[in-house]
Each structure stands twice: as C-alpha cells, then as structure tokens.
Amino acid sequence: METRTRLRRSHAQQPWWGFTLIELLVVIAIIAILIALLLPAVQQAREAARRTQCRNNMKQLGLALHNYENSFGRFPPSKIFDPANAAGGRPDVTCDQAWIRGNSFSWRVMILPYVDQAPLYNTGNWALWLQCSSRQFPLNLIRDKIIPGYTCPSDPTSILTLIDPTNNINVAGTNYAGLNAAGKNAPIPPAQQACGSAGALPNHGDYTGGLSYAGRKIAEIVDGTSNTIMVGEVFRNKTFWNLCNNSALNNRRCYIWYEESGYCGADTSRGPNNTLRDEVDWEDQTTGGETGSRPVSSAHTGGAHVLMADGAVRFASNNVDMLVWRAAGSANGNTNLAAPEPNVDF
Numbered sequence: 001m002e003t004r005t006r007l008r009r010s011h012a013q014q015p016w017w018g019f020t021l022i023e024l025l026v027v028i029a030i031i032a033i034l035i036a037l038l039l040p041a042v043q044q045a046r047e048a049a050r051r052t053q054c055r056n057n058m059k060q061l062g063l064a065l066h067n068y069e070n071s072f073g074r075f076p077p078s079k080i081f082d083p084a085n086a087a088g089g090r091p092d093v094t095c096d097q098a099w100i101r102g103n104s105f106s107w108r109v110m111i112l113p114y115v116d117q118a119p120l121y122n123t124g125n126w127a128l129w130l131q132c133s134s135r136q137f138p139l140n141l142i143r144d145k146i147i148p149g150y151t152c153p154s155d156p157t158s159i160l161t162l163i164d165p166t167n168n169i170n171v172a173g174t175n176y177a178g179l180n181a182a183g184k185n186a187p188i189p190p191a192q193q194a195c196g197s198a199g200a201l202p203n204h205g206d207y208t209g210g211l212s213y214a215g216r217k218i219a220e221i222v223d224g225t226s227n228t229i230m231v232g233e234v235f236r237n238k239t240f241w242n243l244c245n246n247s248a249l250n251n252r253r254c255y256i257w258y259e260e261s262g263y264c265g266a267d268t269s270r271g272p273n274n275t276l277r278d279e280v281d282w283e284d285q286t287t288g289g290e291t292g293s294r295p296v297s298s299a300h301t302g303g304a305h306v307l308m309a310d311g312a313v314r315f316a317s318n319n320v321d322m323l324v325w326r327a328a329g330s331a332n333g334n335t336n337l338a339a340p341e342p343n344v345d346f
Contacts, residue, residue, distance in 0.1 A: 058231060058307045059307075061176060066311055067111075073217065105258055155235055161173060161252075182208040183326065227327070228309040236253045243280065262283030273318045278292070
C-alpha cells in the first residue's frame with residue numbers, strides 16, 4: 001500500500017511536456033507564411049532560368065544562321081518558295097495546284113546541320129515537297145521530332161499536337177518564327193481586321209522582313225544588321241484566327257517546326273505580346289504568302305526575345321515605340337518614316 005502511494009506521488013511530481021492546441025496552430029501558421037513567401041521566389045528563379053535558356057536558344061539560332069550565310073553567301077529564305085508565275089506550268093515551280101510554289105520547307109530545316117542536327121537533316125531528301133502527290137516528302141520521318149533548341153521552356157503549351165487521333169499522328173512545334181514582314185501600313189494603334197485586309201495588314205511574302213521568303217545577303221540589309229530583326233519568339237497558345245473562314249486556329253500557331261507560312265512566321269505590324277488575337281486570311285502551308293497579323297509574343301513577363309541580324313538577342317518590351325518597332329522589322333527601309341530609320345533601341 002505504501003509502495004503504491006509512493007508511485008502515485010512520483011508520477012504526480014513529473015512534469016508533462018507537449019504543445020497546446022494554440023501553440024500547434026501558431027507553428028503551422030508560421031510555416032504556411034514562410035512557404036507563401038518562399039514559393040514565389042522559387043517560381044521566379046525557375047522562370048529566370050527558363051528565360052535564360054530561351055535566350056540562349058535564340059543565340060544558337062543566330063550562330064546557325066550566320067554559319068549558313070558563311071557557307072552559301074546569304075541567309076536562308078524563311079521558306080523554300082519560287083515566286084515565278086505558275087501559269088507556264090513549270091514542274092520545278094509548281095506541283096498539283098498552281099498556288100503551290102516550291103516545296104515550302106522552312107529555314108529551320110535549312111539550318112539543321114548547324115544546330116547539331118545533321119543526322120536528322122541527312123535522313124531526308126529535301127528536294128521533295130511538303131505537299132505534292134508526285135514527289136511528296138515522307139513526313140513521318142520528321143513530324144514528331146522534338147528539337148529542344150527550337151522551343152522555349154517558358155511556354156507551357158504542349159510541344160506535340162495531335163493532328164490525327166485515329167492513327168495517333170503528332171507534329172512537333174516551335175517557338176521561333178522568322179520575321180517575314182514589317183507591316184508598315186498596319187494601323188496605329190493596332191485594330192482587329194476582317195477578311196481581305198490587304199494593305200491594313202502585311203503579307204508575309206512581301207520580302208520586307210529581316211528573314212524574307214527570298215533570303216538576303218548581308219549587304220542587302222541596308223538598315224544595318226544591328227537594327228534589323230530576323231527571328232522573333234511566338235507564344236504558341238495565343239488566340240489565332242482565320243479571317244476569311246471565320247474560324248479559330250487555336251493551338252495551331254507555329255505548331256509545325258518544318259514549315260513557315262500561314263501558321264508560322266512573324267511580323268512587326270503589332271507590338272510584342274499585343275492583346276489582340278493573331279490573325280491570317282488563310283493558313284495554308286504552301287502558298288507564297290498570307291495576309292495577316294502574327295506579332296512577336298512570349299510567355300515571359302513584359303516582352304519577348306528577338307534575334308537581330310547581327311546575331312545579338314534582345315528583349316523587346318511590350319511598350320516599345322511602334323515606329324521604332326516597325327523600322328526594326330524592315331530590312332531595307334521603312335517608307336512610312338519621313339526621316340531615315342532611327343537606331344533601334346528597345
């Protein structure tokens with residue numbers, strides 16, 4: 001009996017250590033606040049790394065374009081296209097339809113050997129055509145080939161686009177479009193257009209852009225290589241519209257890396273990340289140019305990267321002066337300016 005009494009007294013005298021409910025809630029709240037403060041910083045660091053990688057990708061494209069120029073004496077055309085009149089039915093100019101002129105493969109195909117993709121380049125006969133029943137290129141060789149240097153990691157849009165659910169056929173896209181046209185006559189401020197908007201919106205086959213359908217020698221960039229844009233970023237998930245068919249082309253912006261026409265290409269008719277939808281009269285891959293407005297865009301905050309003709313990569317602000325921006329999109333003079341083009345400063 002005495003022993004039991006001693007045990008009870010011993011237990012009673014021992015202190016009990018632990019958290020009260022209020023203390024536990026306070027600790028949880030403090031941890032939650034710390035996570036809330038830390039998470040944005042982690043996200044910003046990740047985006048900074050993705051943005052740096054995107055910039056580096058464009059720098060590599062600039063080196064590849066200049067290596068191509070060193071080999072062939074001119075920059076590649078933004079697409080393989082023959083502007084000759086198709087009425088004569090020349091077999092080297094047209095195929096199947098008169099409006100299909102040239103095999104239509106993009107500049108990204110032509111620089112493959114200069115971006116460590118020589119094995120992919122050597123798998124195909126690039127004299128064949130993107131769309132031609134009698135000499136059709138076997139697109140299954142390249143459709144779904146993802147080229148990391150052709151995509152920006154900041155863009156959350158899926159690189160692969162399913163175009164044939166029945167046969168599970170995907171195509172791989174890109175975030176880097178050739179600057180095909182300046183868009184010097186587009187309205188300022190920009191306005192949404194309708195079908196048949198030629199004059200108000202640029203035609204990507206008008207040879208005004210830094211990377212035109214004809215390609216250029218360095219000497220032909222009379223505005224100066226440091227003042228002329230050759231390649232711009234494209235946010236692939238931006239709203240995209242077929243004006244003449246009055247239909248959405250969402251998820252079709254630059255969704256095929258090996259072509260450059262209605263779906264891809266860029267111009268300076270509107271500023272970077274303009275809030276209006278991207279638009280085109282018709283989106284065919286093989287015509288000589290389509291009227292529309294397909295501005296530079298990105299998933300970055302505040303602007304988008306552009307590659308200048310001298311190989312420099314610059315970040316163009318969403319608030320860039322439109323006259324300067326239009327001038328930067330033109331390789332050989334912007335007749336909309338009364339004075340010579342200003343030095344480009346984004």
